């Protein structure tokens with residue numbers, strides 16, 4: 001049994017969709033998550049109900065699984081490394097370390113030859129003042145760690161936005177100031193790398209955020225073939241630099257001239273890749289399962305154009321209408337309470353055959 005069991009750290013919707021894809025390829029899944037009956041555990045074979053760094057729980061997970069993966073990037077690195085001494089952990093813990101801190105992440109991307117916004121570490125209001133002056137009084141101040149869905153950020157637009165108190169306002173922890181990127185659109189690439197180094201990348205999606213949360217991903221993105229290729233090549237470069245195994249999500253800003261600035265990486269399946277389950281034969285979830293279990297990767301080509309929309313909070317009450325839509329795949333996450341800002345599900349509708 002152990003050789004057919006995948007351990008997944010984290011019990012949200014990404015873990016749920018990984019567990020479903022794993023089952024189709026005859027793998028069993030075991031979820032490590034504090035919250036009992038979490039979205040992933042509802043469709044998995046077993047759940048260990050414990051915090052992600054609980055030693056006995058990690059021991060039990062290593063005992064039961066042949067390979068361990070995760071569905072969110074804030075898994076404690078020490079826990080991932082401890083597990084990696086016992087069983088393969090994919091993506092490698094180094095990917096967690098890099099993506100957990102925006103400063104480390106940007107330095108790593110630049111070292112791999114991938115451009116990002118200019119940035120500075122900010123540890124005081126004085127740092128912030130100097131940074132804003134250097135960036136023409138425009139920039140985005142962010143927490144270095146634990147920011148998600150646009151939380152823990154402040155935008156500075158002109159000299160009238162005073163840096164006074166900015167450091168404390170974001171919690172007084174280590175921050176990063178990024179220069180303001182005048183992007184015309186945002187895209188992301190989902191790519192996978194197998195243990196033998198094979199890389200397959202899906203076409204870039206064009207993403208629109210609302211209140212800092214992904215609202216829609218549209219395929220194809222309105223970018224030139226050259227920009228699309230450059231985004232896929234950057235993802236490939238990143239995967240090689242991390243000696244990566246599994247699926248990565250990489251977000252980019254697109255400038256008016258079509259050039260790219262990398263924004264963020266997520267060492268996991270990604271919300272902007274949900275469209276792949278409706279418009280490709282092999283979804284990002286199956287691709288991740290294939291990569292971490294050493295199976296051949298699937299062809300990532302898409303057969304159709306599509307739009308994926310997240311169902312957030314009260315959007316779920318419009319479910320009946322989504323279910324009536326032609327050529328639409330509705331995916332719900334098993335969450336009972338529709339709180340504001342909470343991702344309850346998503347729908348992908350096909351908009352025609354790929355041109």
Ligand code: AMP
Pocket residue numbers: 117139140147148149150151178179180181182183186209212263264
């Ligand atoms: P993030 O959490 O880094 O993905 O940022 C959330 C959103 O804020 C992005 O999707 C952009 O729309 C915007 N944003 C973040 N960083 C910058 C930047 N350096 N310049 C301009 N807009 C940004």
